[in-house]
Amino acid sequence: xxxxxxxxxxxxxxxxxxxxxETPGSIVSGxxxxxxxxxxxxxxxxKRGFGFFTxxxxxxxxxxxxxxxxxxxxxxxxxxxxxxxRIDPLAPAxxxxxxxxxxxxxxxxxxxxxxxxxxECTAAEKADFIQFVIQGDQS
Amino acid sequence: xxxxxxxxxxxxxxxxxxxxxxxxxxxANQKWKTECGSCHIAYPPQLLTAGNWQNLMAELDxxxxxxxxxxxxxxxxxxxxxxxxxxxxxxxxxxxxxITDTPWFTREHRKVPFDTWSDPAVKSRSNCTxxxxxxxxxxxxxxxxxxxxxxRAEESxxxxxxxxxxxxxxxxxx
Numbered sequence: 001x002x003x004x005x006x007x008x009x010x011x012x013x014x015x016x017x018x019x020x021x022e023t024p025g026s027i028v029s030g031x032x033x034x035x036x037x038x039x040x041x042x043x044x045x046x047k048r049g050f051g052f053f054t055x056x057x058x059x060x061x062x063x064x065x066x067x068x069x070x071x072x073x074x075x076x077x078x079x080x081x082x083x084x085x086r087i088d089p090l091a092p093a094x095x096x097x098x099x100x101x102x103x104x105x106x107x108x109x110x111x112x113x114x115x116x117x118x119x120e121c122t123a124a125e126k127a128d129f130i131q132f133v134i135q136g137d138q139s
Numbered sequence: 140x141x142x143x144x145x146x147x148x149x150x151x152x153x154x155x156x157x158x159x160x161x162x163x164x165x166x167a168n169q170k171w172k173t174e175c176g177s178c179h180i181a182y183p184p185q186l187l188t189a190g191n192w193q194n195l196m197a198e199l200d201x202x203x204x205x206x207x208x209x210x211x212x213x214x215x216x217x218x219x220x221x222x223x224x225x226x227x228x229x230x231x232x233x234x235x236x237x238i239t240d241t242p243w244f245t246r247e248h249r250k251v252p253f254d255t256w257s258d259p260a261v262k263s264r265s266n267c268t269x270x271x272x273x274x275x276x277x278x279x280x281x282x283x284x285x286x287x288x289x290x291r292a293e294e295s296x297x298x299x300x301x302x303x304x305x306x307x308x309x310x311x312x313x
Binding site: 062107 | 203
């Protein structure tokens, strides 16, 4: 009886975890919903995301664009342009841990957008960018 | 019983031997390791003073040409950790807040040839693992040093391994 109760409790806990598990797709959806509030009918676009990723912002001298650290091939390691430290691939296909924590995603957007774009990124830009990284092409 | 005692003695012995050569080891703090170890390795707290760490953590939005801002709770937890194990004295202090500008760092690395620093494989003085190949695992021992091009630290210094350890101990007593 006790064993059965424990089992039920375990299953309940597991499903709670599953319900809250974040995926790149769920994080894109979150940003897309936010973007649709200001832009009705907004849908994430990998093509716009590619444009964002490769844009020459020219705000920071050492970090003028995303690719100076992350490289142009999303499936291979990047390299920090200042310290030389290896950066795990951005593509979830090559690095399953990517975009599985919205808190971590927000932290890095906050830092890198200020650094490279000179301002915070919009929800639309974030949705487009992650969509691009998931799809891995510019279509 | 005898076996257990022997195993215990072995474990104790190896821990002590390890601790002896591990001046820079600290208890694991996951937040420090993750947050400070994203763009560079998480530098040991002992290498700057508590005052230096405080100033450094107060300006993470302009952290040596990069934005490394943390939320307030994480910042506090990490600063507490850094200060708890911080170095003491002028040799671990630099007005630039760069570990590489402290008298300790300068002295420890004084025999590293100039062209080693500018080697593309090193790129920056902040890139410890270019030579201290196991530093990310907390191993800063002399035997874990491998200079670019496969040179060993001893070769560039022209002295066998224990030399540098002895020097640093002497220096610590200065």
